[in-house]
Amino acid sequence: MNQEKIVDKIRKLLAKAGSSFSNEAEASILKAQELLAKHKLTMADLDGKQENGKVKEAAVAEFQRRPWYAGVLSAIIADNFRCYSVYFKKNGISKLCFIGRQEDTAVAREVYLFAFRVITYKAKEIRAGQDRAKGVALANDYIKGFLDGLHKKFEEQVEKNQWGLILVKDQDVVAVYESYHPKEAGPVKIRRSADSRLYSQGYIDGYTLETKPDTMQIE
Numbered sequence: 598m599n600q601e602k603i604v605d606k607i608r609k610l611l612a613k614a615g616s617s618f619s620n621e622a623e624a625s626i627l628k629a630q631e632l633l634a635k636h637k638l639t640m641a642d643l644d645g646k647q648e649n650g651k652v653k654e655a656a657v658a659e660f661q662r663r664p665w666y667a668g669v670l671s672a673i674i675a676d677n678f679r680c681y682s683v684y685f686k687k688n689g690i691s692k693l694c695f696i697g698r699q700e701d702t703a704v705a706r707e708v709y710l711f712a713f714r715v716i717t718y719k720a721k722e723i724r725a726g727q728d729r730a731k732g733v734a735l736a737n738d739y740i741k742g743f744l745d746g747l748h749k750k751f752e753e754q755v756e757k758n759q760w761g762l763i764l765v766k767d768q769d770v771v772a773v774y775e776s777y778h779p780k781e782a783g784p785v786k787i788r789r790s791a792d793s794r795l796y797s798q799g800y801i802d803g804y805t806l807e808t809k810p811d812t813m814q815i816e
Contacts, residue, residue: 631754652773654683655695655702657709663691665787666740670712671695672782673744677751678705679766681774696774697766712747716740719802723795734790741789742796746803 660667663684671682671693680697695702695709723739724732755761766774 631758651699652697652769653699653702654773655697655699655706657693657695657706658713659693660691661689663693664717665737665785666716666744667693667713668782669744669785670716671709673748673751674705674709674712677755677764678702678708679764679770680705681766681770681779683774683777683779696777697770716743719743719799730788731790734788735792735795737787737789738792738795739799741787742799742801743803744799746800748803750804 657671658667668682668684674680675682675695675697678695678697679701680695683694683696685692685694695705697705720736720740723736726732727735755764
């Protein structure tokens, strides 16, 4: 199965759920990871090696004012698709890129953009009707919960399926990333309202996902 077919399957999977923001839609993220991981297992078994594309820097998004969750989300996605996320700032524009094998960055980009759209949509709903400061704090409660839940679900899925070695970044990817001399990211400080209900709602949306296998989508 070549790179184009993998990406096409992922795009169709995300597009199918893209019209709603239910648990089924969010489950697309995990199913995308499952598809990629299953593909790599198959290639290793058939060829005795991985037919990877070149290591590349793939542009994902540009921000004039980068929301705090963009960096956290990109790190979660990158770690689960054998990539690194990096940001470059020039002329007031912050540019997000993934660094990794071509097929990995292509899929990671699709998943990131989908997840970012889900978070942005729900945050906008929460802010509606609130004054600016309160609305931002309430939305941040939800977003923090969502990211924590998504991270936990990825973590458990990797452990359950024993994908640890599959998702390790290879040395060529590490070398390219280190050539950028990346700086360690500092702690993210955000305004929150300490609304436990919204945090819990976000966590559930990120974690309690549709996990029933969909053979038609995955295979």
